[in-house]
Amino acid sequence: DAGVIQSPRHEVTEMGQEVTLRCKPISGHDxxxxxxxxxxxxxxxxxxxxxxxxIDDSGMPEDRFSAKMPNASFSTLKIQxxxxxxxxxxxxxxxxxxxxxxxxxxxxxxxxxx
Amino acid sequence: xxxxxxxxxxxxxEGDSSVINxxxxxxxSTYLYWYKQEPGAGLQLLTYIFSNMDMKQDQRLTVLLNxxxxxxxxxxxxxxxxxxxxxxxxxxxxxxxxxxKLIFGQGTTLQVKP
Numbered sequence: 001d002a003g004v005i006q007s008p009r010h011e012v013t014e015m016g017q018e019v020t021l022r023c024k025p026i027s028g029h030d031x032x033x034x035x036x037x038x039x040x041x042x043x044x045x046x047x048x049x050x051x052x053x054x055i056d057d058s059g060m061p062e063d064r065f066s067a068k069m070p071n072a073s074f075s076t077l078k079i080q081x082x083x084x085x086x087x088x089x090x091x092x093x094x095x096x097x098x099x100x101x102x103x104x105x106x107x108x109x110x111x112x113x114x
Numbered sequence: 115x116x117x118x119x120x121x122x123x124x125x126x127x128e129g130d131s132s133v134i135n136x137x138x139x140x141x142x143s144t145y146l147y148w149y150k151q152e153p154g155a156g157l158q159l160l161t162y163i164f165s166n167m168d169m170k171q172d173q174r175l176t177v178l179l180n181x182x183x184x185x186x187x188x189x190x191x192x193x194x195x196x197x198x199x200x201x202x203x204x205x206x207x208x209x210x211x212x213x214x215k216l217i218f219g220q221g222t223t224l225q226v227k228p
Contacts, residue, residue, distance in 0.1 A: 042218065043157075043220075104159075105156030
């Protein structure tokens, strides 16, 4: 398996633009997580899905952020409009139900909003 | 609420042992984890410990768990320059839905000097 795939790896955009980050979880995994990592705030959980259904979005910063999972193999995190304070590394992770709950992380998308 | 605390930085000499410490708050956590993040990459599970264990050893890694004090430590024996990375402590938050949501610490940057 190729692991969790994220695209793009780097994104530079201007304030006010819409940004869409993409994630393909590991096949067969039931849970998908979106995290944001910054120097100031560390690693924050934004939202997670179980069987394509959003379970907890309490970490989503504000209404400018939205996430979807239209099917088991694809999820998007959208920021509209983007702001400089959204600059961060965004990680997607997935895991299977049961076991010891290991989450497998993608390589991340480094977002810079100018 | 749930919280995981770690020291931010540790510097050791190659060949020495490294000990990274962590405190957590949720006494109901079933599993506790150590993740490793190398530069420019996502987090990768290093090891985990079940909450009814006091110690787990895996080659150069030793995990100690003190449930009474809610303290977790990771010892790396014979530390190598390749061990330089950020190490995250995490606890699983078990709810009625057994989501396996993880709460991560801020990460400890381990610097290994030759």
